Each structure stands twice: as structure tokens, then as C-alpha cells.
Amino acid sequence: MSFFKIASVAAIALTLGACQSLFQPNYRTPLETTRDASETLKPGCSNPDCPLVNIDTVHFPADPQLDGIVEKNLLQLTRTPDAPAAPTLAAYRDQFLRTAEPHSSSYLQAKVREQHDGLVIVEFSSYLDTGNAQGIPGRSFINYSRQQNKVLTLSDMLLPGQEEAFWKAAQVAHNSWLISTKLDQEPEFLKTWHFQKTQNVALTYGGVILKYEVSTIAPYALGHIELKIPYPRLNGILKPELFPGRN
Template identity: 65%
Template sequence: MTLVKLTSVAVLALALGACQSVFAPNYRTPLEVKRDAWEHIKPGCTESDCPLVNIDTVSFPALPKLDGIVERRLLQLTEDNERSTPPSSLKAYEQQYLATAQKRNSSYLQAKVREQHDGLVIVELSSYLDTGGAHGMPGRDLINYSRQQDKVLTLQDMLLPGQEDTFWKTVAESHRAWLMSVEMDKDAEFIKTWPFRKSPHIALTYGAMIVKYEVYAIAPYSMGHVELKIPYPRLNGILKPELFPGRG
């Protein structure tokens, strides 16, 4: 009799576990990611320096909502977004760009999954717009998509109430550490020319929270996209506890 009861309990436990696996998503399992890449030159152009558009992006078969977010954010990195009516899609952007682009002009847009952990999908977006000058203009953006909350997290979503000023003071400390690492902490002219400032580009990567900067934001073009890293222990009492890696 005891053996029968134990067997019944075991079967019930397995059945409950199966139901949970069917109806509750496992956020520790990464989403499937598909890559979509292409490059096209201006129709009819046969020269060596034809205008071109190169697009390398990602899609998520199980989460098409995120596909649309990635596409819109890529379009925000294009020069066409300065116009009153931005293009409706990457395909439309390509057509508009190639219709008016001159020789030696090119546009590169890329989206890649930087990390997936704890139900977060972190997408890094890159652009490079070349108008034929000495160098092109690169751009960056970051998306922190919470599968649990089914939305892109803003900084306000990440921080405990009333902690934004403390957060930026902590980032400023990381900036001072970065200045030391590049041996610019004693260069008064550099510090005056390139003072610390906030950035909208933030990501909850597994190893540390990062704050990324556009070129010319806090350093000259030659230093690229500066990336400050804030270790999670320094964010105790600042970042919402459930967003620390491993606690979700």
C-alpha cells in the first residue's frame, strides 16, 4: 500500500511539472535568434564606388513584438530619421537612401544579441553612415527587453525609487576609473574638453551594468565608443534586487 501511494505521489509530481513546463515559459532558456543580412548597391550603378546599404539584423520567431522594436530602433540610427516622415521599414529606408545617395556614400546597420540571461534579451544596435569624408559617423544603441515584463526596460524601470542621482554618481566614479585606465586622469585639458555626462545607452549585462557612449560624447572620435562598467555589488540599494543576475 505504501509503495502504491508513493508511486501515485511521484506520478502527480511529474504531471504537475509537465503542466508548468507547458504553460509557464522557462526564462532561463534563451530565445531562438535568426539572422537576416543583405547588401545592395544603387540600382544601375556599375562603378567601383557605388552607394550601398548593408543591413545585418536579427529576428525572434517566438517574440515578433521584439522584431518590430529592433527595426524601429535601427531606423532611429539613420540620418533619414531627421526628416519629418521617417521610413516605415528597413526595406523602405534602403530604397529611399539609394535613390538619393551619391558616390562613396554608404550606410551600415547592424543588430546583434549581446546576451541573454535571467529572462533578459540584450540587443546591441550599431550604425555607420559614410558620406565620403575622412571618416563616417558611427552610432550605438542598446535594448534591454524583459521577457517577464514583456517590454523594454527604461532606466526608471531598473532603479529603485529615488536612486537616479545616486546611480549617476556611481557611474561618474566608474568614469574616473576609466580616465585612470587610459592615463588621462591628470590631463586637465582632456578633462575640461571631455567632461563626464550621462548617456541613454545602458545594459544589464551578466558581468556588470554597462553605460555606453557615442563618439564625441566624453572622448574624441579616435577613442571610439567608451563603455563604462559598474560592478553589481556597487549597485546594492540602487538597482532593483530582482534585476541582479541570478536573482530573477
């Protein structure tokens, strides 16, 4: 093959590579977001005890599928044992205000906790106040993979057969939390509150975060406990491509 033919082939290869780079999404660039916040009182009510619904959510103009996932997960926090979740946030708001008693309020929030390496970590919060001494708070996460266009489950995150090892690493994180808070020196606490698994797992840049509902591994007054597993402890457990900076 002549020099000119080799040069021509090389030029075509470079051009094709440039075109592919041009049209592939840059996963290091965060998705654009917009905030959508509103507070609605019960129609016709004008006194200080009016029921209200406060919704503070996030939209992704470039990814309508993620928009729908966010709304669905936010609605899951409104479910009760005797009724399914409403089909939309607007329907939930109307339903709540139609039946709510005075002093009742519902707060829902979805916010982007982090974006890195093609992952969008969204944290969901809820608080239902029915006028009692303690309201009902809720939390959850999703880890949305832009490359795979789906929410990652724990099974998606772990190498095959490594779930038990993951929860052992979580127990080490729990022990570290007990020591840092000095709760390991409280016999009554240790007797009552024990390590548990949680569905709320977030692949943040600084470590894998486990978040717990109130009154699961600690009293209500301590709120939503977060445990952190450093990535080095998950070598051979977490899929390599999910370590920050490797994808």
C-alpha cells in the same frame, strides 16, 4: 482526513505543479535567433563609387514582437533632424539608394550582445559614410524583458528615487576609466571632456554597461567609450530581480 486522502491531495498538488512548470517558458534558455544580412548597391550602378546599404540584423522566430522592436530601434539610428525614420528597413534602403550621392554608404547592424535571466540585450550600430573624412557612427541598446514582454527603461531598472544614486555610481565608473587609461594625467583632456549621462544602458551579466556616442566624453578618435558599473555598487539602487542569478 485519512492517509489515502492526504496522499491523493498531495499527488494532485504535485501534478498541478508539474503542469505549471511544463507550460511556463524557461527563461534560462536563450531565445533562438537567425541572422539576416544583405548588401545592396544602387540599381543600375556598376562603378566602384556606387552607393550601397549594408544591413545585418537579427530575428527571433519565437517572439515576433521583439522582431518588430529590433527593426524600429535600428531605424531610429537612421533618423535625421529634418526627416522621420522610414517605416521599414526595406523602405529605408530604397529611399537611401534613390537619393544617395556617389561614395555614400550606410551600414546598419543589430546583434544580440547577451541573453541571461530572461533578458535579451540587443546592441545596435550604424555608420553613415557620405564621402567626408569622418563618417557618422551611432550606437544604442535595448534590454528586453521576456517576463514583462517589453523594453526596460532606466526607471524600470531602478528602485524608486534612486536615479541620482545611479548616476553617482556611473561617475565613479567614469573616474575608474580615466585612471585605467591614464587620461586622468592629461590636464587638457580633463578640461575639455567631462562626464555625461547616456541613454545607452545595458544590463550585461558582468556588470551594467554605459555606452557613449563618439565625441561626447572623449574625442572622436577614441570611438564609443564603454563604462562598467559592477553590480555590488548598485545594491539598493538597481531592482533586486535584475541582478544576474536572482531571478
